[in-house]
Amino acid sequence: MEPERTMKEITPRSVDFSQWYLDVVLKAELADYGPVKGCMIIRPYGYAIWEAMQADMDRRIKETGHVNAYFPLLIPKSYLEKEKEHVEGFSPECAWVTIGGGAELEEPLAIRPTSEAMICSTYAKWVQSWRDLPILINQWANVLRWEKVTRPFLRTTEFLWQEGHTLHETEEQAEEETLKMLGVYKSFVEEILAMPVLHGRKTDSExxxxxLKTYAIEALMGDGKALQAGTSHNLGQHFAEAYGIEYLDRNQQRVRPWSTSWGTSTRMIGGMIMTHGDDNGLILPPKIAPHQVVIVPIPPRKGDWNEAVLPKAREVQKQLRAAGVRVHLDDRDQHQTGYKYADWEMRGVPFRLELGPKDIEKDQCVLVRRDNRSKTPVPLAGLERAVPEMLATFQSDLLERARKFQADNTTRVSSYDEFKQVMAEKRGFIVAGWNGDPAVEKRIKEETKATIRVMPMGDPIEAKCVVTGEKGREVWFAQAY
RNA sequence: CGGGGCGUAGCGUAGCCUGGUAACGCGCCUGCUUUGGGAGCAGGAGUUCGCUGGUUCAAAUCCAGCCGCCCCGACCA
Structure with a gap:
């Protein structure tokens, strides 16, 4: 009889992708539900992933000349209302603090849904001269948006992110900054999360x-839906105007600066899960895996594993640590070997290192890859060189596999019928012409649930509109998370 | 916000229709035997049944209101 496995069961992806995702998040102990809808608890294993992402992203942000700061959580209502489109966009999802110290406040305070209002108001005080520019500030913070439908990591009421807010003298400089950060995001998610993304500009409706202009990176998930993984906005002079940022330029003219903002969030964790995971659980790219290698010591048939196996395992752990590998030794004695195999596979650890009496006799260990379970015997003597190499290979294989998936699930269509058929069956990205009319965009969304994810960078590629047949440009469609 | 489902031990559930002292599996604790793919046996601990109120001699069960979670839809920089 098959033993009961209630705790460990993960719904297969093909049965119910959504349920699979939730099972993985909960059972791999990335997150747990909190008492308030949409406010999740990020557990240590999930938070370790976030910390690894943060560390790398933070380095990239600083390398491109930015510095970190921290602005307040609470934003006065009047601040938020200064930019009309902005408040209209965000007020439906704002949470308000109206009572403080037991008394009704004179002015309600919004819990920040984003910090443009707060930060631009501050910049108005800081900027007097062209010599004060550019301002290149990033903050790591939590934000709150009262979402109607929430899912761990993908769309949560409260989430963690970084938001960059910059000011520049010219439109060109602001545009350059916007695109530079889009590039930083793209290379981060591809190099670190092994998640290939499409980058481009959003249509006005998105x-x-x-x-003024919004750019985004879009990744394709295992179920054929797209996930926006980062955005970078050229805000033009709208915010400078709304928040009264002015300075004297080199010609002694009073002018407004150009601003940008850009952000990535814990949502990327959700994207990474849905890009790489399989029916056994998570698959983590080595670059952000809390444990890159887990040593599973195998006890001898007769006798105590403390005699030979565990001491050797500790030695191997030390050896790999010295080589800069994040390695964990699973010396729990309450679980059997097979249980540990399944457990670490579910948690997505890239390599399992098996070490038993037979291996020790041969001065070797066996490394098992998480994604295809292939086993490689490796001499203990060469581990500190072999393992980093295998990790690098694993990382690039993950990216390659995801790239192939994206390519295999990108369809160029020439008729609207074909569009509808592909979007109903296979999904994925659809490349098609669009005449630039928001009404057409809306119709496509209503009829197929697909939206324009991005307009590709560079000069528009001419293509007949897939709906009207009129002259248009090539854009990328998908159903979105 | 509309439609549907659900809330009983840490987790997964039965019991509810037809009211009568709360049950099963996993997990947890102790001991022994095991251990190269999710161990076995024995003994234990743990639930005022989402919350509030009502009906009743008696409520997990019937009634009302509320709260929360999940799915579908609408919405979503």
Missing amino acids: KFAGA
């Missing part, structure tokens, strides 16, 4: 409330 752009940020109050922005």
Whole structure:
């Protein structure tokens, strides 16, 4: 009889992708539900992933000349209302603090849904001269948006993110900054999360409330839906105007600066799960895996594993640590070997290192890859060189596999019928022409649930509109998370 | 916000229709035997049944209101 496995069961992806995702998040102990809808608890294993992402992203943000700061959580209502489009876009999802110290406040305070209002108001005080520019500030913070439908990591009421807010003298500089950060995001998710993304500009209907232009990176998930993984906005002079930011330029003229903002969030964790995971659970890219290798010591048939196996395992752990590998030794004695195999597979650890009496006799260990379970015997003597190499290979294989999936699930269509058929059956990205009319965009969304994820960068590629047949440009469609 | 489902031990559930002292599996604790793919046996601990109120001699069960979670839809920089 098959033993009961209630705790460990994960719904197969093909049965119910949504349920699979939730099972993985909960059972791999990335997150747990909190008492308030949409407010999740990020557990240590999930938070370790976030910390690894943060560390790398933070380095990239600083390398491109930005510094970190921290602005307040609470934003006065009047601040939020200064930019019309912005408040219209965000007020439906704002949470308000109206009571403080037991007394009704004179002015309600919004819990920040984003910090443009707060930060631009501050910048108005800081900027007097062209010599004060550019301002290149990033903050790591939590924000709150009262979402109607929430899912761990993908769309939560409270989430963690970084938001960059910059000011520039010219439109060109602001545009350059916007695109530079989009590039930082793209290389981060591809190099670190092994998640290939499409980058491009959003249509007006999809752009940020109050922005001049919004750019985004879009990844394709295992179920054929797209996930926006990061955005970068050229805010034009709208916010400078609304928040009264002015300075004297080199010609002694009183002018407004150009601003940008850009952000990535814990949502990327959800994207990474849905990009790489399989029916056995998570698969983590080595670069952000809390444990890159887990040593599973195998006890001898007769006798105590403390005699030979465990001491050797500790030695191997030390050896790999010295080589800069994040390695965990699973010396729990309450679980059997098979249980540990399944457990670490579910948690997505890239390599399992099996070490038993037979291996020790041969001065070797066996490394097992998480994604295909292939086993490689490796001499203990060469581990510190072999393992980093295998990790690098694993990382690039993950990216390759995801790239192939994206390519295999991108369809160029020439007729609207074909569009509808592909979107109903296979989904994925659809490349098609669009005449630039928001009404057409809306109709497509209503009829197929697909939206324009991005307009590709560079000069528009001419293509007949898939709906009207009129002259248009090539854009990328998908159903979105 | 509309439609549907659900809330009983840490987790998964039965019991509810037809009211009568709360049950099963996993997990947890102790001991022994095991251990190269999710161990076995024995003994134990743990639930005022989402909340509030009502009906009743008696409520997990019937009634009302509320709260929360999940799915579908609408909405979602």
